[in-house]
Amino acid sequence: MRNIEVVIVEDDSRIADLHRRFCERVEGFSVVGIAQGLEDAKAMIELCKPDLILLDLYFPEGTSLDLLRDIRTQGIETDVILITATKEMGPLKDALRGGVFDYIIKPVILDRFTACLQKFREYFARLHTDGRVEQRDVDSLRNLNPSLSLSEPPAGDLPKGIDALTLRKVRAEFEGEGRDLENGASAEEIGERIGASRSTARRYLEYLVSIGVIFPDVAYGSVGRPERRYFRH
Numbered sequence: 001m002r003n004i005e006v007v008i009v010e011d012d013s014r015i016a017d018l019h020r021r022f023c024e025r026v027e028g029f030s031v032v033g034i035a036q037g038l039e040d041a042k043a044m045i046e047l048c049k050p051d052l053i054l055l056d057l058y059f060p061e062g063t064s065l066d067l068l069r070d071i072r073t074q075g076i077e078t079d080v081i082l083i084t085a086t087k088e089m090g091p092l093k094d095a096l097r098g099g100v101f102d103y104i105i106k107p108v109i110l111d112r113f114t115a116c117l118q119k120f121r122e123y124f125a126r127l128h129t130d131g132r133v134e135q136r137d138v139d140s141l142r143n144l145n146p147s148l149s150l151s152e153p154p155a156g157d158l159p160k161g162i163d164a165l166t167l168r169k170v171r172a173e174f175e176g177e178g179r180d181l182e183n184g185a186s187a188e189e190i191g192e193r194i195g196a197s198r199s200t201a202r203r204y205l206e207y208l209v210s211i212g213v214i215f216p217d218v219a220y221g222s223v224g225r226p227e228r229r230y231f232r233h
Contacts, residue, residue, distance in 0.1 A: 003030040004124055007050040009041040009067075010034070010083070011059050015106075019054055019083070022110060026117040038067055045071070050078055052101075052120065057084035057091055065091070068098040079124075081116060083108060162207050169194045170204040174214055174232040184217065184229035205230050 006023055008031060010016035020031045032048050035041035038059050045053065053071075055064050068080060082095045085106040095103050101123070102116045158164060173190055191201035208214045214230045 004051045005032045007033045010056045184231040
């Protein structure tokens with residue numbers, strides 16, 4: 001597969017160069033342009049037609065969220081990773097709704113950055129595979145792309161008995177790097193981790209099953225008793 005071409009949009013030249021060096025350390029990526037302003041970014045995106053944009057959020061002329069919306073409105077086939085120092089929830093929501101592949105908070109940690117690009121490389125390869133699409137392919141892409149795997153109905157659209165805050169706690173048990181999820185988790189285990197009863201945990205787990213975030217399976221213990229366990233896609 002050809003290299004993934006990247007444009008970096010960052011107004012601080014030192015940070016832009018750091019991200020370039022980080023990016024070029026990951027096999028399969030090449031930086032084809034660096035823009036230090038939003039107008040320059042528009043021109044460079046049109047000229048280079050990159051596969052991926054590493055996009056800062058704040059610029060002297062405003063935020064890059066309008067640029068993100070323009071990219072989506074115009075149907076430009078590029079993905080975006082937003083990199084920002086802000087820790088406010090509002091921009092994160094806007095970015096996820098705008099379809100960013102990932103959202104990285106500055107200062108960028110090399111391991112986190114590298115893991116993100118490696119995941120994007122796999123996502124990109126799967127998107128460019130010919131053939132029919134099966135449900136497992138869709139589920140796999142949702143797991144690779146946080147903007148898909150983290151999507152959920154607004155709080156007002158959640159069914160009765162499902163609280164948004166508790167739902168996020170349960171969901172967090174199946175997301176993030178470094179979690180030992182090879183053997184899945186039971187309702188009892190999830191309940192203990194989030195401080196809820198087994199029945200409450202099961203209700204939330206079954207809801208996540210219904211929207212395709214996780215899937216259940218039956219495991220048999222040492223005495224042969226079946227146990228319903230939950231796994232992420």
